[in-house]
Amino acid sequence: xxxxxxxxxxxxxxxxxxxxxxxxxxxxxxxxxxxxxxxxxxxxxxxxxxxxxxxxxxxxxxxxxxxxxxxxxxxxxxxxxxxxxxxxxxxxxxxxxxxxxxxxxxxxxxxxxxxxxxxxxxxxxxxxxxxxxxxxxxxxxxxxxxxxxxxxxxxxxxxxxxxxxxxxxxxxxxxxxxxxxxxxxxxxxxxxxxxxxxxxxxxxxxxxxxxxxxxxxxxxxxxxxxxxxxxxxxxxxxxxxxxxxxxxxxxxxxxxxxxxxxxxxxxxxxxxxxxxxxxxxxxxxxxxxxxxxxxxxxxxxxxxxxxxxxxxxxxxxxxxxxxxxxxxxxxxxxxxxxxxxxxxxxxxxxxxxxxxxxxxxxxxxxxxxxxxxxxxxxxxxxxxxxxxxxxxxxxxxxxxxxxx
Amino acid sequence: xxxxxxxxxxxxxxxxxxxxxxxxxxxxxxxxxxxxxxxxxxxxxxxxxxxxxxxxxxxxxxxxxxxxxxxxxxxxxxxxxxxxxxxxxxxxxxxxxxxxxxxxxxxxxxxxxxxxxxxxxxxxxxxxxxxxxxxxxxxxxxxxxxxxxxxxxxxxxxxxxxxxxxxxxxxxxxxxxxxxxxxxxxxxxxxxxxxxxxxxxxxxxxxxxxxxxxxxxxxxxxxxxxxxxxxxxxxxxxxxxxxxxxxxxxxxxxxxxxxxxxxxxxxxxxxxxxxxxxxxxxxxxxxxxxxxxxxxxxxxxxxxxxxxxxxxxxxxxxxxxxxxxxxxxxxxxxxxxxxxxxxxxxxxxxxxxxxxxxxxxxxxxxxxxxxxxxxxxxxxxxxxxxxxxxxxxxxxxxxxxxxx
Numbered sequence: 001x002x003x004x005x006x007x008x009x010x011x012x013x014x015x016x017x018x019x020x021x022x023x024x025x026x027x028x029x030x031x032x033x034x035x036x037x038x039x040x041x042x043x044x045x046x047x048x049x050x051x052x053x054x055x056x057x058x059x060x061x062x063x064x065x066x067x068x069x070x071x072x073x074x075x076x077x078x079x080x081x082x083x084x085x086x087x088x089x090x091x092x093x094x095x096x097x098x099x100x101x102x103x104x105x106x107x108x109x110x111x112x113x114x115x116x117x118x119x120x121x122x123x124x125x126x127x128x129x130x131x132x133x134x135x136x137x138x139x140x141x142x143x144x145x146x147x148x149x150x151x152x153x154x155x156x157x158x159x160x161x162x163x164x165x166x167x168x169x170x171x172x173x174x175x176x177x178x179x180x181x182x183x184x185x186x187x188x189x190x191x192x193x194x195x196x197x198x199x200x201x202x203x204x205x206x207x208x209x210x211x212x213x214x215x216x217x218x219x220x221x222x223x224x225x226x227x228x229x230x231x232x233x234x235x236x237x238x239x240x241x242x243x244x245x246x247x248x249x250x251x252x253x254x255x256x257x258x259x260x261x262x263x264x265x266x267x268x269x270x271x272x273x274x275x276x277x278x279x280x281x282x283x284x285x286x287x288x289x290x291x292x293x294x295x296x297x298x299x300x301x302x303x304x305x306x307x308x309x310x311x312x313x314x315x316x317x318x319x320x321x322x323x324x325x326x327x328x329x330x331x332x333x334x335x336x337x338x339x340x341x342x343x344x345x346x347x348x349x350x351x352x353x354x355x356x357x358x359x360x361x362x363x364x365x366x367x368x369x370x371x372x373x374x375x376x377x378x379x380x381x382x383x384x385x386x387x388x389x390x391x392x393x394x395x396x397x398x399x400x401x402x403x404x
Numbered sequence: 405x406x407x408x409x410x411x412x413x414x415x416x417x418x419x420x421x422x423x424x425x426x427x428x429x430x431x432x433x434x435x436x437x438x439x440x441x442x443x444x445x446x447x448x449x450x451x452x453x454x455x456x457x458x459x460x461x462x463x464x465x466x467x468x469x470x471x472x473x474x475x476x477x478x479x480x481x482x483x484x485x486x487x488x489x490x491x492x493x494x495x496x497x498x499x500x501x502x503x504x505x506x507x508x509x510x511x512x513x514x515x516x517x518x519x520x521x522x523x524x525x526x527x528x529x530x531x532x533x534x535x536x537x538x539x540x541x542x543x544x545x546x547x548x549x550x551x552x553x554x555x556x557x558x559x560x561x562x563x564x565x566x567x568x569x570x571x572x573x574x575x576x577x578x579x580x581x582x583x584x585x586x587x588x589x590x591x592x593x594x595x596x597x598x599x600x601x602x603x604x605x606x607x608x609x610x611x612x613x614x615x616x617x618x619x620x621x622x623x624x625x626x627x628x629x630x631x632x633x634x635x636x637x638x639x640x641x642x643x644x645x646x647x648x649x650x651x652x653x654x655x656x657x658x659x660x661x662x663x664x665x666x667x668x669x670x671x672x673x674x675x676x677x678x679x680x681x682x683x684x685x686x687x688x689x690x691x692x693x694x695x696x697x698x699x700x701x702x703x704x705x706x707x708x709x710x711x712x713x714x715x716x717x718x719x720x721x722x723x724x725x726x727x728x729x730x731x732x733x734x735x736x737x738x739x740x741x742x743x744x745x746x747x748x749x750x751x752x753x754x755x756x757x758x759x760x761x762x763x764x765x766x767x768x769x770x771x772x773x774x775x776x777x778x779x780x781x782x783x784x785x786x787x788x789x790x791x792x793x794x795x796x797x798x799x800x801x802x803x804x805x806x807x808x
Contacts (some may be wrong), residue, residue, distance in 0.1 A: 027501035089798035097431035098752045301800065303748025332800035341745075342705030351503045394493035396705065396736035397801075 004039045004061040005404075006051050011036040011373050012072040013048065014359050017351055022360040023087075023286075025351040032389060038071060047116040064404065071388045072354065073371050074143035074380035076210040076361035077227040077335040079293055079322030081183075082133045083126055083161050084151045086117025088327045094303045095302075101118075109189050111151075114327050117385070123160055130168050133325075133333065138176050140334045141382040141401030144369035146179040148220055150186030155202050158184040159209070166215040177380070179365050181248075182210060185221035185228055185236060194230045196235075204239055211243040218246045218269060218366070223259040230262060233270050237266045246366050252277040264288040264396035270320065270364035273298075275307045285317040291364035294356075295324035296346060297338040302329055311347040319348055320364045321356040335361075336401075338347055353393065361393035408443045408465040409475065409808075410455050414442040415777050416476040416793040417452065418763050421755055422776035425692075426722040426764040429755040436793060437777075442475060444783035452777050471572045474793045476758065477775050478547035478784035480765035481682075483676055483697055483726030485587075486537045487530055487565050488555045490521025499706075506656075515555075517521040518731050522555035527564055534572050537737065538580055539728075544738045545786040545805030548581040549682065550769055551623055551727075554590030557607050562588040563613070572618040581642060581784070583769050585649040586614060589632055590626040599632045600639075608643055615647040622650040622673060622770070627663040634666065641670045650770050655741050656681040668692040674724065674768035679711045689721040695768035696721045698760075699728035700750060706733055713750040724768045725760040739765075740805075744797040757797065 009118050015031035024332025037065070039047040039058045094229060104110055118126070137145055147165045152158040162182055169178035183202045192198040210216045219240050222231045232251060240247040246269045253273035260281035262295035263271035266290070272293040274281070285292050291311045299306040312319050321342060325333040332338060336358055343353040358369030370380040385399040392400060419435035443451040443462045451462060491751070495513035508514055534551070541549055551569045556562040566586055573582035588607045596602040614620045623644050627637045635651060644651040648675045655663025657677035664685035667675035669692070676697040680683070689696050696716045703710040716723050725746060727739040736742060739761055747757040763775030774784040786806040788796050796804060 087792040087795070087798070090791060092798045093754050093794040096747050096757070297800075300745055300749060303751065331798055334801040337801050341704055345499050345704060348705065350497050353500070388493060390497040391491070391492040394491070394496045394735055396701075397738040399740050 001041060002041050002046065002058070002061045004037060004063045005056055005066050006037045006054075006349055007065050007067040008036040008069060008071050009067070009387055010070045010389045011038065011048060012049060012070065012354060013373040014073055014351070014355060015372055015374050017302060017359055018374060019385070020303075022355050022363060023316045025349070027349050027351055029351040030354065030389070037069075038373065039380070043378070045373060045375050045377055045379050047098045047375060066383065068385065068387065069101065069402070070382050070384050070386050070392065071373065072392070073358035073383070074387065075141045075336055075357050075382050076144040077142045077165060077323050077325070078135060078146050078270065078320055078361040078364040079295060080146060081148050081324070081325050081326035083130050083147060083149065083152060083333055084114045084327050084328065085126065085129070086114060087119040088113055088331070091328070092331070102259050111328060112303075113152050115189070118161070119154070119157050125162065127167060127169060129283050130164060130368065131171070131273045134172060134176055134236065136334055139401065140336055140399055141384065142176075142335060143380055144177040144179070144362065144365070144367065146181055148181040148183040148186070150183035153184065153189045155206050156180075158202070158206055162215060168277060179217045180215060180218045181218045181220050182207060183220040185232070187222065193314050195232050199228070199232050199235060203236065207239060207243065208263050211245060216245055218248055220250065222248065222255055223251045223257060223279070225255050225257065226348070230257065232267060233259070233262060239269070248272065252281065256281075262287055264290040269366050270324070271302060273307070274312070276307065277307070280383055282315045282317060285312065286315045289318075291320050291360055293320040293322050293364050294346070295322055295330065296342040297332045298324045298330040300341070301332055304371075306346055309348060313348070313352055318360045319352065319356055319364060321353070322361040322364070331365055335387055336392075337397070343393060354392055371395070380398070406443060406445050406450065406462070406465045408441060408462055408467045409470050410441045410458075410471060411469050412440040412442065412475050413471070413791055414438055414474045414793045415442065415452060416474065416758060417777040418477055418755070418759060419776055419778050421759045421763055422778060426721045426767060427761050428757055433751050433755040434758065434793070441477075441661065442777065442785070447782070449777060449779050449781055449783050451779060455711040458722065465739070465799070466473065470787065472655065472789065472791065473787050473806070474790050474796065475777065475785050476789050476793065476796070477777055477786070478804060479740055479761050479786050479797035480548040480769065481541060481546045481727050481729070481764040482550050482724055482768040483728050484737075485533050485552050485554060485700060485730035486729050486737070487531070487551060487568060487726070488518045490518060490731065492517055492735070495732070496735070508692055508762040515732060518555045519557050519593070523558070523561050527568060530565065530568050531571060534568060535575070535662060536571060537575060538582070541737055542580050543738055543805065544803055546739060547784055547786060548583070548766065548769065548771065548774075550583040550585055550589070552585040552587040554587035557591060557593045559610050563584075563607070564661050566614055566619060582601065583620060583621045585622045586611060586620045587624040588779050589636070591626065591631060594803055599636050603632070603636050603639065607640065611643060611647065615649060620649055622652055624652050624654065625762045626654045627661060627666070628654065628657060629659050629661065634661065637663070637666060641672070647690055652676065656685065660685075662691055664696065668694040674769050676726070677711070678716070679709065681711070686715055686719045689716065690719045695724050695764055697724040697726050697768050698750070699726055699734065699785050700746040701736045702728045702734040705736055706744070713752060717752070717756055721800075722757065722764045722767060723760055724764040725757070726765060726768070740796075741801070744800055747797060754797070
């Protein structure tokens with residue numbers, strides 16, 4: 001069925017940003033259309049432009065009057081860990097009060113806390129928690145959500161969590177688009193002697209099983225000292241290529257392990273965090289299709305320095321921002337709010353910040369058919385009750401999204 | 405009538421913080437009471453402690469079961485400019501896109517925009533806007549709100565705005581406590597040749613008139629190069645002392661004008677912003693009762709450096725945090741959310757951050773009978789639907805406040 005949204009105050013179309021493949025974006029690449037209309041069917045956008053210029057053939061279609069509203073490409077959160085049991089509120093307070101890593105671990109904190117919390121929950125409980133969290137993100141205007149496994153950390157629970165994400169994906173189909181990322185390689189459980197042992201005995205065998213079920217959209221790995229090393233990452237990426245499953249990495253968060261460079265050279269969808277990435281990594285990203293996903297919410301939540309976003313933006317890298325929503329290092333689930341506070345502080349212009357949570361975030365998930373409001377792309381957009389698109393990121397802490 | 409709230413999961417009482425007058429606060433000065441009860445009447449808190457220890461005399465009182473909730477001293481926003489007409493969303497976008505002060509002024513931006521926007525609104529419109537904004541702050545759990553005039557910038561409109569705040573104060577009485585701060589000395593309108601001329605012809609004559617009506621709770625002035633100089637500030641403070649009206653200042657935001665030092669030495673209630681304040685100002689504050697009010701929302705909103713909070717905290721200064729909610733430099737109205745993000749980034753411990761938006765914020769308004777949950781103080785508190793007080797600042801971007 002063809003639908004027609006008319007009298008939209010402004011459409012933030014990102015037409016030029018899309019033409020520039022999300023790189024080297026200027027303020028005018030927002031490509032705002034005033035007093036606009038949008039015509040679309042279930043599969044694609046058919047027409048957009050000023051309502052006054054609407055082709056006569058669409059005048060007969062069902063119309064929804066969106067006077068006083070603005071429309072943007074759909075908000076995408078391309079990096080979340082939202083399936084976890086328990087919480088880490090006390091650990092957070094302890095850290096504010098000066099506790100170090102060891103004291104927190106002694107008090108039962110850290111990722112092992114979330115592993116225990118997740119493993120102690122039954123499937124129906126984790127499904128219910130996941131459902132509630134997806135609903136909450138959707139209420140902010142997030143229409144596409146990537147969800148990683150990674151708090152099971154054993155064969156059976158990682159399998160179960162991946163199934164849970166798959167079930168949620170089916171349940172939300174048509175309303176929220178869910179991407180299922182397998183990340184058993186999130187940390188190394190204490191019962192394993194080495195990262196390689198865990199990779200060989202759990203991560204890869206389970207991936208092979210999941211590949212036969214065809215429910216994994218991408219594979220992720222924590223490439224960092226004390227977690228998985230460069231050899232591990234290469235081994236996993238190689239397996240992904242063999243299985244024809246896209247892959248990505250958490251890289252260069254604590255140290256410059258050349259993780260971003262490796263990801264770009266290997267053809268990863270995205271590489272994420274990138275606080276320590278140096279110029280060779282940035283160059284490799286700029287000449288690749290790999291998206292650099294920054295997670296500034298994590299920097300704020302931990303009170304730590306941020307990635308130098310301008311170095312990536314100025315080099316022509318495709319930059320995305322995601323929430324990293326998780327119980328330990330970023331218990332903040334609203335990527336639009338994170339982007340709003342990031343813009344003036346990490347020096348994004350308006351086109352860069354909007355692309356980071358729409359167009360480039362979609363590309364970070366391999367979704368090339370969305371991210372701009374232009375004919376031929378998928379009809380994926382978010383609608384806000386504001387007079388201009390500038391108002392969306394101007395009033396911090398408020399939510400103007402409306403579900404139509 | 406006596407009321408009894410029972411089975412409160414945790415009360416964050418700030419008992420020890422109150423005993424220490426809000427200075428040199430340690431994590432344990434939060435003074436959490438588990439499985440608590442609170443007994444109070446309209447005027448004061450009568451008893452608080454563990455429900456198991458409740459004196460028999462209170463068992464007969466009307467009880468409200470608050471299982472699964474926590475209670476804190478009332479959230480106070482001690483610095484807002486929430487009566488303004490128009491907005492500055494486009495200016496905000498222009499700044500993100502690299503426009504400088506001059507370009508923004510040329511496009512009609514800056515404080516003059518808000519002056520025009522405010523003057524073009526009739527009294528009933530400004531009342532309606534103010535009402536809506538107060539309701540929104542109240543929905544976050546803010547129970548006491550300071551509101552400044554300062555966008556009228558002429559005798560008649562400043563008079564009207566002060567009356568508006570007074571009417572809102574009466575309207576919200578019993579639910580939200582409003583403090584009326586007269587700040588005609590917010591900027592110097594272009595029609596005046598000097599700050600002294602504006603001060604002598606508008607600010608002080610109107611203050612004298614308002615003093616006879618007894619509707620002003622405090623007087624504020626923008627002590628900064630290009631605005632009001634040290635002589636102006638001394639002159640206004642002196643007039644306030646003569647009229648027995650408390651006073652405060654915006655100081656040391658752009659330059660170290662020794663504004664904090666002056667405010668402390670003159671006995672101001674608070675002095676606010678303080679990005680450039682040096683050790684002499686901090687020493688003066690530490691040995692005074694003047695509260696140092698930091699406005700980190702403004703730093704984030706403008707993408708600028710923040711005040712060095714630890715210098716103030718470590719010197720034993722009473723530190724408060726407020727929103728600075730205004731259309732230009734901080735369009736962010738949720739002081740609890742601002743405090744949550746400030747804690748790890750400006751290195752506040754939990755007691756310091758909670759005191760900053762309760763006890764010390766109340767003191768910044770001269771309200772010495774609230775800010776902690778102890779017998780004898782006013783029954784002013786906020787209730788949140790969370791299992792522990794740690795959860796309130798742990799989940800960023802969410803609102804757990806409930807109105808009982």
